[in-house]
Structures are given as structure tokens and as C-alpha cells.
Amino acid sequence: xxxAERREFFEILDRLTSLARSIxxxxxxx
Amino acid sequence: MSLxxxxxxxxxxxxxxxxxxxSCKFDKVNSSWLTVQARHGKSASKxxxxxxxxxxxxxxxxxxxxxxxxxxxxLPRSSGLANVLRRSSTPVYGRRFGLSQVExxxxxxxxxxxxxxxxxxxxxxxxxxGPDLARRERAGRGAAGPAANTGARAAASASxxxxxxxxxxxxxxxxxxxxxxxxxxxx
Numbered sequence: 714x715x716x717a718e719r720r721e722f723f724e725i726l727d728r729l730t731s732l733a734r735s736i737x738x739x740x741x742x743x
Numbered sequence: 744m745s746l747x748x749x750x751x752x753x754x755x756x757x758x759x760x761x762x763x764x765x766s767c768k769f770d771k772v773n774s775s776w777l778t779v780q781a782r783h784g785k786s787a788s789k790x791x792x793x794x795x796x797x798x799x800x801x802x803x804x805x806x807x808x809x810x811x812x813x814x815x816x817x818l819p820r821s822s823g824l825a826n827v828l829r830r831s832s833t834p835v836y837g838r839r840f841g842l843s844q845v846e847x848x849x850x851x852x853x854x855x856x857x858x859x860x861x862x863x864x865x866x867x868x869x870x871x872x873g874p875d876l877a878r879r880e881r882a883g884r885g886a887a888g889p890a891a892n893t894g895a896r897a898a899a900s901a902s903x904x905x906x907x908x909x910x911x912x913x914x915x916x917x918x919x920x921x922x923x924x925x926x927x928x929x930x
Contacts (some may be wrong), residue, residue, distance in 0.1 A: 719816075723816070723820060726820040726821065726824060727820065729824055730820070730823055730824045730827055733824060733827040733828050733831055734827050736831045737827055737830050737831035740831050740834045740835060741834065743834075
């Protein structure tokens with residue numbers, strides 16, 4: 714895996730994590 | 744150096760041992776001498792029974808920090824994501840099915856391996872179990888009380904009626920997929 718691919722992969726992971734965090738907050742407030 | 748190669752009398756062996764530096768240690772399992780680096784190196788200290796060549800190759804792969812940095816950068820992100828997903832799914836499954844996190848794991852595992860489980864246990868179910876139990880689970884009327892204990896009952900009945908757990912598992916999977924689609928479309 715090249716550095717660019719790794720960066721892209723990490724960005725996807727970070728986006729997924731932030732999305733999951735927002736879902737978690739919504740579930741906790743529901 | 745191997746003790747098995749050729750004839751070695753005890754006197755000559757003693758002389759050779761005395762000539763060895765104090766820092767050397769003989770690995771009795773692998774019949775080889777451990778160097779100071781192998782004894783105090785990270786890979787050797789974790790598993791002293793590894794052959795010296797194998798320990799050296801592991802040290803070599805770790806030395807540039809490449810494998811270590813890769814592992815340290817992947818693991819926190821992926822485990823953090825898994826942790827947040829687990830925490831967000833737990834209240835959903837709790838509200839919808841009355842499943843705690845442990846119960847959900849049991850149902851997920853039992854449902855995934857239900858065909859094998861059915862084969863091992865004979866695949867039969869008595870009255871009040873199997874499809875009948877699954878119907879009652881869905882209607883919120885369990886065999887022993889309210890639907891709050893659905894997971895425990897499903898897990899307990901897994902060995903007796905794998906088909907009931909399969910149905911509950913399928914229902915959970917469909918519900919999870921729908922919830923994912925809904926959250927993605929609203930996000």
C-alpha cells in the first residue's frame with residue numbers, strides 16, 4: 714500500500730468514525 | 744553448536760563451556776547459543792524459544808520502525824471505529840429486541856453457525872420452540888414472560904432449536920441493514 718493509498722484509507726476510517734460518533738450521539742439523545 | 748553432532752566427551756565440553764564468555768547462554772530447546780542481543784532484544788525477550796535466525800529476522804523487520812508504525816497507525820483508528828459502532832448499536836438492539844451486548848453477541852454467533860449447530864444437535868425442536876418460539880419472540884410474547892428477556896431465551900434455546908435463533912438472527916440482520924441505510928440517508 715502506497716503512502717497516498719494509506720492516507721486515503723485513514724481519511725475513510727476517520728470519516729466513518731465521525732459518522733459513527735454522530736449516530737452514537739443521536740442514539741444516546743433519543 | 745550442537746551437542747548431538749559427533750562425539751563430545753564431558754571433559755572437552757567442560758573446557759569449551761568455560762571458554763565461553765559469561766554473557767553467552769545456551770538455549771537448551773533449540774540447541775544453540777543465544778547472543779547478548781538475542782537475549783535482551785525485544786523479539787527474543789518476548790519468545791526466548793524462537794530460533795536465533797527467526798528472532799533476528801523479526802528484529803530486522805521491526806528495526807526500521809516500518810511494521811511497528813504501520814501497526815500503531817492502523818490499530819487505534821480501526822479499533823476506535825469498532826468501539827464507536829458497538830456503542831451506537833447496543834442501545835438500538837436493546838430498545839428494539841431487549842438484547843444486551845453480550846446477548847446480541849451470543850445470538851449473532853449462534854445464528855451464524857446455526858446450520859452447523861442444527862446438524863450437531865440433530866436439528867429437531869419440540870413444541871413451543873423453533874418457528875413457534877420465533878413467532879412469539881417477534882410478537883413480543885416470550886415463552887417465559889415479557890420480551891425484555893428475548894436474548895437470554897433465544898440464547899438458551901439455541902442448543903434446542905437452532906432454527907428459532909436463525910430466524911431471530913435473520914431478523915436482526917435485516918433490521919441492522921435497514922438502520923444502517925436510514926442513518927446513511929439522513930446523515
